[in-house]
Amino acid sequence: xxxxxxxxxxxxxxxxxxxxxxxxVIDTKGAHASINFQASHLxxxxxxxxxxxxxxNFSYDKDNIxxxxxxxxxxxxSFDSNHAKRDKHVRSDDxxxxxxxxxxTFVSNKVEDxxxxxxxxxxxxxxxxxxxxxxxxxxxxxxGSDPWGGYRAGFSGTATIAMADFGFKKDFxxxxxxxxxxxxxx
Amino acid sequence: xxxxxxxxKNNQQQYGLLGKFLHWLSALAxxxxxxxxxxxxxxxxxxxxxxxxxHWHESIGILLIAVTLFRLFWRGIAGSPAAITSxxxxxxxxxxxxxxxxxFVLFSxxxxxxxxxxxxxxxIAVFDWFKVTPVVLAIKNQEDITGLVHYYAAYAIIxxxxxxxxxxxxxHFIDKxxxxxxxxxx
Numbered sequence: 318x319x320x321x322x323x324x325x326x327x328x329x330x331x332x333x334x335x336x337x338x339x340x341x342v343i344d345t346k347g348a349h350a351s352i353n354f355q356a357s358h359l360x361x362x363x364x365x366x367x368x369x370x371x372x373x374n375f376s377y378d379k380d381n382i383x384x385x386x387x388x389x390x391x392x393x394x395s396f397d398s399n400h401a402k403r404d405k406h407v408r409s410d411d412x413x414x415x416x417x418x419x420x421x422t423f424v425s426n427k428v429e430d431x432x433x434x435x436x437x438x439x440x441x442x443x444x445x446x447x448x449x450x451x452x453x454x455x456x457x458x459x460x461g462s463d464p465w466g467g468y469r470a471g472f473s474g475t476a477t478i479a480m481a482d483f484g485f486k487k488d489f490x491x492x493x494x495x496x497x498x499x500x501x502x503x
Numbered sequence: 504x505x506x507x508x509x510x511x512k513n514n515q516q517q518y519g520l521l522g523k524f525l526h527w528l529s530a531l532a533x534x535x536x537x538x539x540x541x542x543x544x545x546x547x548x549x550x551x552x553x554x555x556x557x558h559w560h561e562s563i564g565i566l567l568i569a570v571t572l573f574r575l576f577w578r579g580i581a582g583s584p585a586a587i588t589s590x591x592x593x594x595x596x597x598x599x600x601x602x603x604x605x606x607f608v609l610f611s612x613x614x615x616x617x618x619x620x621x622x623x624x625x626x627i628a629v630f631d632w633f634k635v636t637p638v639v640l641a642i643k644n645q646e647d648i649t650g651l652v653h654y655y656a657a658y659a660i661i662x663x664x665x666x667x668x669x670x671x672x673x674x675h676f677i678d679k680x681x682x683x684x685x686x687x688x689x
Contacts, residue, residue, distance in 0.1 A: 394644060401622030401646040402557075408647060487548070 338378035338385055341470060341500025345372055349471070349499035352391060356492045366398030373423075375500055377470055379460070382430040387438060387498075391421040411486045418445050438474065445483045451476050453496065463501075471499040517584055517685040525574040526686055530664070532567045533609070536560060537661055561620050562630040568613045575606070589680050598670070605663050612656035615649045622646035 343350045353367040373389035394415040396407050408415045425440035434457040442451035453474040460470035474496040480488045518526065543556035586595045620627045621637035622645040628634050642648060674682035 394647075401624070402619070404644075405619070405622075405646040405650055408644070489548075 338376040340376045340503045343373040344499045344501050351497050353495040354492050368395050369397050370395035385428040387425045389423045447483045449482050468502040473497050564616045565629050608660045612660050615653040618649035619646050
């Protein structure tokens with residue numbers, strides 16, 4: 318009886334309440350998300366790497382995209398370009414200075430629906446103690462039930478930052494960020 | 504035959520030729536490594552030395568590990584000269600302690616350096632003559648932690664070597680005893 322009451326209460330509330338965007342936790346545990354970067358090497362080629370450790374969550378509802386939000390916190394010491402000495406240098410005070418600035422964060426403040434699954438996410442990206450607006454061109458890959466009883470939604474996005482904007486001692490120009498995010502609905 | 508032995512092996516009065524050679528070779532290598540390390544970490548990316556200086560620094564360092572292991576082995580076989588009778592008990596204790604300290608700090612700086620290079624998880628080339636298998640520890644960001652040890656141990660060895668040299672010069676010029684000659688006389 319109690320269960321039926323609870324179920325009917327839930328049903329009623331879901332019918333009567335306005336649509337609330339669902340909350341997702343980014344699946345870093347299962348590594349179904351990655352924060353990658355690409356930078357130019359001498360103008361001759363592309364150097365790629367990533368941040369191995371980060372966490373975050375987002376809210377998303379396909380019927381109310383403007384209400385979406387995303388927050389990501391990156392452990393800067395997890396910088397990895399598959400070259401220990403370069404990583405050590407990038408973590409040093411010439412660049413990320415991770416002993417002083419252990420985290421980089423992105424907090425969205427506007428999400429626009431561009432149609433066809435495309436989104437523009439605007440927010441503040443804070444790294445090396447400097448906050449700058451960042452625009453992510455994102456695309457929804459898909460959403461739906463997973464085989465283990467959960468519900469997931471995934472996106473990809475790109476953004477570009479300039480090293481000079483973040484006050485690093487050394488400057489190697491622009492860095493492209495390539496983001497793949499999968500969230501598990503809570 | 505006896506003269507030959509006296510020349511090569513250590514005796515009660517002085518170090519043998521091989522012992523002297525290994526000592527001064529190590530001194531030269533340590534100073535070269537410190538100076539090159541101090542200089543190379545500040546090199547600009549566009550410097551022509553940016554790749555060769557660390558490569559040579561690592562090569563000399565790895566060779567010095569082998570030389571130092573052999574030096575200890577030789578010290579075990581050849582023995583070391585008896586303490587000079589005119590030295591006070593404090594001086595005898597201090598010099599014996601300093602030798603232990605110098606070897607300890609020398610191995611600390613050499614091994615930590617080797618572990619920085621090892622963090623790339625690739626074989627380390629010694630002057631392109633041969634390659635050494637890296638040692639990868641089960642710690643996160645091995646290059647950062649061993650880098651810190653390498654940094655402080657490098658300054659420590661220079662400070663200890665300086666004290667060691669000052670003491671030797673004090674014995675030579677002030678006490679006018681045989682201390683320094685045991686390591687220089689040919």
